[in-house]
Amino acid sequence: AQTVTQSQPEMSVQEAETVTLSCTYDTSESDYYLFWYKQPPSRQMILVIRQEAYKQQNATENRFSVNFQKAAKSFSLKISDSQLGDAAMYFCAYRDRGGGSNYKLTFGKGTLLTVNP
Amino acid sequence: DTGVSQDPRHKITKRGQNVTFRCDPISEHNRLYWYRQTLGQGPEFLTYFQNEAQLEKSRLLSDRFSAERPKGSFSTLEIQRTEQGDSAMYLCASSLAGMLHTIYFGEGSWLTVV
Numbered sequence: 001a002q003t004v005t006q007s008q009p010e011m012s013v014q015e016a017e018t019v020t021l022s023c024t025y026d027t028s029e030s031d032y033y034l035f036w037y038k039q040p041p042s043r044q045m046i047l048v049i050r051q052e053a054y055k056q057q058n059a060t061e062n063r064f065s066v067n068f069q070k071a072a073k074s075f076s077l078k079i080s081d082s083q084l085g086d087a088a089m090y091f092c093a094y095r096d097r098g099g100g101s102n103y104k105l106t107f108g109k110g111t112l113l114t115v116n117p
Numbered sequence: 118d119t120g121v122s123q124d125p126r127h128k129i130t131k132r133g134q135n136v137t138f139r140c141d142p143i144s145e146h147n148r149l150y151w152y153r154q155t156l157g158q159g160p161e162f163l164t165y166f167q168n169e170a171q172l173e174k175s176r177l178l179s180d181r182f183s184a185e186r187p188k189g190s191f192s193t194l195e196i197q198r199t200e201q202g203d204s205a206m207y208l209c210a211s212s213l214a215g216m217l218h219t220i221y222f223g224e225g226s227w228l229t230v231v
Contacts, residue, residue, distance in 0.1 A: 004159075037222075043206065044120075045160070045222035091159050103148060103212075104173070105220060107159030 002027045002094050006108035013082045014116050020067075021077045021111045023092030031097040034068065034075045035105070040088040048090070051075065053097070079113075087115045119143060121223035123209050129229045130199055137195045138226045142211030149192050150220065151184055152208040153177065160208055166192060167214065199230045 003026045013019035025034070036048040051059045051068050059066050063083075067076045079086055092108040122141045130136050142149050147168050152160035163182070164174045168189035178184075181199075186192040196203055206225040212218045 044224045045208070045210075047219055047221075050219075093159075103150070103165050103167075104162050105152075105160070106162070109157065109159050 002029075002032075002096075002106045004092050004094050004106050004108040006092055006111050008111045009109070010112045010114070012114040012116060013079070015082055015084060017082055018078060018080045019082055019113065021079075021090050021092075021113070023075045023077070023108060025073050025075065025092070025094050027073070027094065027096075029096055033095045033097060034066075035093040035095070036064070036066070036075075036077045037091045037093055037107075038086075038088045039091060039110070045091070049077065082115050084115050084117060087113055089113070121209055121211050121221050123207075123223040123226045125226060126224065127227045127229075129231060132201060132230055133198055135195065135197045136199060136228060137193055138207050138209075138228075140192045140194070140209030140211075140223060142191070142209070143221055145213065146211035146221075147189065147214055148212045148218075149186055150210040150212075151192070151194050152210065154206045154208055154225070155204075163194075163207075196228070199228075201230045204228055204230045 005024045032053045034051045037045045038048050039045045049061045049064050063080045065078045089110045091110045093105045124139045149166045151163040154160040164184050166186040181197045184194045206227050208225045210220045210222045212220045
């Protein structure tokens with residue numbers, strides 16, 4: 001079974017600074033997707049960024065980028081120029097690309113990000 | 118608003134009572150998912166529908182839990198004889214079939230069993 005581990009329960013960053021959230025995962029599959037979701041205090045989970053495992057290039061979405069290390073099974077999220085609105089719980093998630101369970105997301109426990117003004 | 122909507126948003130019930138949550142997915146989405154999230158944990162998969170067919174149920178879903186999606190539209194999640202351990206947020210999500218399609222989540226239904 002796939003597992004996702006987020007080793008940082010809480011992180012804080014100063015506004016306008018850069019922060020990196022860590023995620024490691026375990027899988028025997030070679031083809032899969034990795035995601036970072038943001039869950040603000042309103043509780044609706046929002047997709048931040050997605051990485052396809054077969055792509056070597058790291059995904060980027062505006063101020064958000066990932067460092068995907070497939071051999072190390074590591075998938076970190078970098079937030080540049082942090083804004084107060086970035087404060088939220090961030091979840092790393094895994095999903096198979098093929099096979100019978102490609103609909104199921106497996107989440108880590110989350111990292112609570114605080115942005116200090 | 119055309120997102121995933123859930124009702125009720127909050128429910129407090131006495132132990133032993135039955136509760137039902139409703140989820141309205143994004144209208145053209147044929148896949149619907151239920152997850153459970155407890156404090157300090159990430160969401161855990163409960164069950165999944167493609168159209169009206171329930172294709173998988175997690176072992177987390179005991180016999181007291183039942184989910185339906187009649188006609189492949191909205192879905193209900195019923196918990197019978199609630200226990201304090203059922204206290205959690207129940208998240209509904211939907212997506213189109215296909216490997217790249219994004220899964221969209223609702224705001225969740227908080228259940229407190231007293």
